[in-house]
Amino acid sequence: MNKISLVLLTKDSSYANYFSNFMISSNIKEKFSSKIFTDTDSFKKNTRNQKQHILLTDLEVDNECSVSFDKVISLSEEQIMVPDELKTSIYKYQPFHELLSQVLAIYYEMNGKLSSVINGKEKEKVISFFSGNGGVGKSLLSLCLAKHLSMNDKRVFYLNLEELHNTYLYFKQDRPSSAEVFYYLKKNKNQLIANIESLKSRDSLTNIDYFALPVLPEEMQIATEENIESLIQAIRDTQNYDYIIVDLDSSIHERNRSALKNSDEIFWILSSNETSFSSSDSLLANDLVGLGNDRSNIHFILNNVGEALFDGFDSFNFSIETHIRFNIRYLGRSEETKLMEDTVIGEQLFKLLKENAVHSSEVSQQWQ
Known part of the structure; x- marks a missing residue:
């Protein structure tokens, strides 16, 4: 199965550690290939000129950082009610399985069917x-x-x-x-x-x-x-x-x-x-x-x-x-x-x- 590439960029090392442990232990790893960065310079070096699907971040990023991603989703410190069709951010401090379900929903909504996101022939x-x-x-x-x-x-x-x-x-x-x-x-x-x-x-x-x-x-x-x-x-x-x-x-x-x-x-x-x-x-x-x-x-x-x-x-x-x-x-x-x-x-x-x-x-x- 081809996976969706997900990159987390945050300076919150505790959050990054919890996120990493969840991705390792959860079945969600069948959907995503993930990379986690807590250093902006390392992030830029390792993602430059490499096409990625999703950037998930609680930092302000410029065009140089986001250009390699199909979708940038912001992690918000506050829970804000926003209509689904306008949502570009999600609440940071929620259970990870719910957070990642929202990430998928936002991405699918922008890109349509998963078949347009992932290269590979349907075999189902x-x-x-x-x-x-x-x-x-x-x-x-x-x-x-x-x-x-x-x-x-x-x-x-x-x-x-x-x-x-x-x-x-x-x-x-x-x-x-x-x-x-x-x-x-x-x-x-x-x-x-x-x-x-x-x-x-x-x-x-x-x-x-x-x-x-x-x-x-x-x-x-x-x-x-x-x-x-x-x-x-x-x-x-x-x-x-x-x-x-x-x-x-x-x-x-x-x-x-x-x-x-x-x-x-x-x-x-x-x-x-x-x-x-x-x-x-x-x-x-x-x-x-x-x-x-x-x-x-x-x-x-x-x-x-x-x-x-x-x-x-x-x-x-x-x-x-x-x-x-x-x-x-x-x-x-x-x-x-x-x-x-x-x-x-x-x-x-x-x-x-x-x-x-x-x-x-x-x-x-x-x-x-």
């Missing part, structure tokens, strides 16, 4: 799970893939955008609410990027990051296409993740269309009954989810397969890549238990990702 993969109707086991499948990736040392963010989500059934530890996400989406998208670190939670059993959102159907109902695009991009822009797994409900709401449009790959889950096939066929035939005629990034998955499929199965035109057998052991098990016990489904779905060399249709010959 956005994978959405969708279905034509509810009750097909989509959330469990999406989390089985997320867990498999996480257990194989991939950094994973799980984003549930269902109107009535059930994330709490899988991640049962008490976590602070992430409801502020909706505020930042509407009021200050650039601050959302800077605050994702403090808003997210991490499941201790799977190491999957996620937003611990309350069930707020009204917020999902009013979420716009732009809101969802901004949210996904903000998670991308942290450059903390290899995969972003997006769990969608079966509605044709614009938030789902936006998520699908911004996905690298889509896992479309079908259940082994006529209703599921018919609903999905109608959505695609009438382009109700905005995918057009291009199905190249869609993986059709047949879930909960029994001994045989329904009459008329052959009349539908789905290129099913894999089928997942009905597991009788799941009857009576909690969703959390199903997720933690899975050693098959996650790997099965992982093999379908485009970066994997082998792609094969696993539809049984008797169903072709």
Whole structure:
């Protein structure tokens, strides 16, 4: 991951020492490469003609000192209420994690997306799970893939955008609410990027990051296409993740269309009954989810397969890549238990990702 270069210039040696210790011990070091100076001459000598991103200082600096920096942010001795769009200084004596979140917010606001700040190609993969109707086991499948990736040392963010989500059934530890996400989406998208670190939670059993959102159907109902695009991009822009797994409900709401449009790959889950096939066929035939005629990034998955499929199965035109057998052991098990016990489904779905060399249709010959 490419880092943002941050230089602190201060004659306050105690402050410099505390700042240095925080940068060493905190996860924030994954975002910044930092240098600290308490001597102005040394600062000038070591930063002259070297392009840097941010200068953070409590001193008055001239043009010679600031010319090498994209942004100069002053550390104020007093706490002054200033509108965000005018802010060029921040309060010096606040917790460092809050101070650095504000630094990021100011910088992103000036420069736009992080991709315009840091050179380097985005490598995050956005994978959405969708279905034509509810009750097909989509959330469990999406989390089985997320867990498999996480257990194989991939950094994973799980984003549930269902109107009535059930994330709490899988991640049962008490976590602070992430409801502020909706505020930042509407009021200050650039601050959302800077605050994702403090808003997210991490499941201790799977190491999957996620937003611990309350069930707020009204917020999902009013979420716009732009809101969802901004949210996904903000998670991308942290450059903390290899995969972003997006769990969608079966509605044709614009938030789902936006998520699908911004996905690298889509896992479309079908259940082994006529209703599921018919609903999905109608959505695609009438382009109700905005995918057009291009199905190249869609993986059709047949879930909960029994001994045989329904009459008329052959009349539908789905290129099913894999089928997942009905597991009788799941009857009576909690969703959390199903997720933690899975050693098959996650790997099965992982093999379908485009970066994997082998792609094969696993539809049984008797169903072709």
